[in-house]
Amino acid sequence: MTVWWLLLAVFSTSWALTSVLRRYALMKSLMDIPNDRSSHSIPTPRGGGVAIVVSFLLALPVLAGLNLISASALYGVFGSSLLVALIGFADDHGHIAARWRLLGHFIAAGWALFWLNGLPPIDFFGVILDLGLFGNILGMVYLVWMLNLYNFMDGIDGLASAEAISVCLGMGLVYWVSGSNELAWMPLILAGAVAGFLCWNFPPARIFMGDAGSGFLGMALGGLAIQAAENSPEMLWSWMIMLGIFIVDATWTLFQRLLRGDKVYEAHRSHGYQHATDRLNGHALVTLGVVIINACYLLPLALLVGNGWLNGAFGALLAYFPLMVLAWKLNAGVPAFR
Template structure:
């Protein structure tokens, strides 16, 4: 492991975000508040490109390190770059939803091709090889991951701290479970840390679709690659991602059941209701950090350390998160003031 790379990635993301902020201000690339916004002041957007560039530039230096194959790195670069490009173009103009979705599935197929598809999964003590059904499900999972990450990037610092907590949590799980040290998540966490300096409440720049989509698909790829190392590690990733998966899925299902046009912008996620309830973004962002550190991370570590059933632990971890989503009214209609 080239440890100097960690400092370089952090510094690069920090500097690039500042430069992107100046670029956005000069070009008028502003996120202007509207009835569906969770912020009140016009704010530059597109800072997530700094995360993308910092992480992708670092990847060639990881070739062969800690068991990272060239195929795995190709999957990350290809899929991540395509999703970031689609998001960047959408941030600067507009791409029809059908074309975005097509690009998302192409990126997912690229990633799965290079990492070998979806490996066998362990459930209730059985190792199940799902074959083509597993590969198709994995593609849908990757597309959902990148879209839900975009949905959850709605208040200051939230998507950033989630990525940092999940990546650092994955590193801890790998290490404590005897699977060695995981380099790629650590590099991604440092890239996001550099961006977070500018994005922590009150945010001076937003991530934009380029950054949020990139984080979603990259975290999804890392979780599937982890399953090739050990089936248990895939469940650990799903546990660590619990806050975003539960809120986004709970909200989507509730809106679908009500017959809403789910592709339209809204602010009915649980975290959005919570931020309005507390009158600020920071308490919600910090609460997510605490949930990750003191609930989800310990459960993920226990599962792999003591070889507990993944599905059972996933349901156990998600249950209070579903209650929280229901408590704050995730997916419900916002009351008109």
């Protein structure tokens, strides 16, 4: 019962703090001004993701005190995601050169892997691969890509929030069905923190998340996936499946832009979800569509994989192939002409 009160407290804190941050952003003119690469048309306060960071991180020591998460999970997820949030916060309020941001991101990823005991052996089509040092390097690249792709995908109202909530709740169900209840508490608390913010961010958004929030979510979700993989190799695949829409859209777009010879470090407006927003003439339909795909298609596959009824790598192929076709159909990676 204590945990459910904690969940309510996290939601309430996030909701209230977002309101405070919105007033602060309006007072200090911390606004996201629309340009030709934006998906919104009116100036909107930014930086509301700090509410997610604060409400989630304050809850983690409580979970540890209740013996619901291990000390290593606390230190790994708390330290790495806090560092990413601080880098994003500083970048939101000024500018940090890309090379220093990237260095900070890799330090955060290394911290997470140190406390989470590195990347565990991976089940690849029935073959257990223990990649050792290379696996830890791969794990760092995975975490850095996760936090950056989450930043890339935070481009329309409610999308990054709805993705985080649906993924966390979906993985909570995977844990419950598979009998791994002890892993469910951090995703549920994170979902509660994001839900409080989403009340202000659902279309039409009254405040944006900002880099502090989006990078934090990418690192936190990636860290939770690594933590789960140590318990069961199948769980890493379940997380990868549930995060499929963001992973496929961001990765497909990146490679398409590389093939086109575009400067991939420059801001752009060519993700699949952005093209979908133009075609549907609204943010809400795309955001709700992502939730529906997560719940109706990706979650059943994640459940099958998490319970050992379907090979993880094969399940990921089943999940990603239709999403790749969708990215191709939406011209992901091709500039939008407005």
